[in-house]
Amino acid sequence: MSATEKVLTGKTAFVTGASRGIGRAIALRLAADGAKVALNFASNGAKAEAVKAEIESAGGSAMLVQGDVSDFATVTGLVKKIVDDWGRLDILINNAGITRDNLLLKMSEDDFDKVIATNLKGVFNCTKAVTKLMMRQRGGRIVNMSSVVGLKGNISQTNYAAAKAGIIGFTKSVARELASRGVTVNAVAPGLINTDMTAALSEKVKEVMLQEIPAGRMGTPEDVANAVAFLVSDQAAYITGQVLSVDGGLVM
Ligand code: NAP
DSSP: OOGGGOTTTTOEEEETTOSSHHHHHHHHHHHHTTOEEEEEESSOHHHHHHHHHHHHHTTOOEEEEEOOTTOHHHHHHHHHHHHHHHSOOOEEEEOOOOOOOOOTTTOOHHHHHHHIIIIIIHHHHHHHHHHHHHHHHTOEEEEEEOOHHHHHOOTTOHHHHHHHHHHHHHHHHHHHHHGGGTEEEEEEEEOSBOSHHHHTSOHHHHHHHHHTOTTOSOBOHHHHHHHHHHHTSGGGTTOOSOEEEESTTSOO
């Protein structure tokens, strides 16, 4: 399935954390596939504007919906704006995420709470905000960004691993609740992907991680966007409650 087929024409999408990295690549891909895309971000307005401009210069439609996904009232307002402007919402990509890494011995309560609030409660907030609408529409696609870390754990990431594993349980539960209404809910578990988030890792840590990846390379944001594009397409109508690893074979 190539991006030139415009398989999402007439659909609208809400992508959280779309200003950079994986969310940016997903937004560009869904727009290339024909969807109108609402671009959420926390604070990086210039980067989000650049994504919007890139979509528009390619002939697509986008709007900016800034706001903190960890705040339920904020998220409800963003979804209302999308539906007021575009009349419908077909696709939700829960991608926004942060890290606050530290060994458990040194991790502060605040570092734990912030990561759970953004990475896990953010997914609850956005999903809850769209659920009634998608049920009424009798169709929808929700894709939640988990991580290989949610599957296998990682030193210095107890907060992040707990959130990402929590997303998997959440995904399977909502998938069961919404399946009869034509709404699919899946998770994607990226491995080591080249973004600002992983740019923060030392070269030494990245080298060690690379040795564990059978494909022998880091993934690109586009590798993840390709998987998401499939999961939101009509071709994935009978796939729900699944976790799709996009990790070069890191977890198998
Ligand atoms: P990134 O480059 O750091 O980008 C994070 C994005 O999330 C930005 O758009 C940021 O907005 C947004 N964001 C952060 N906190 C937010 C909040 N409270 N409300 C709304 N938006 C918020 O991250 P990435 O590497 O692309 O990761 C994207 C997702 O994939 C995350 O969920 C991450 O955990 C997951 N993931 C990444 C990897 C990897 O190797 N990179 C692997 C597995 C899973 P601003 O630009 O405004 O700050």
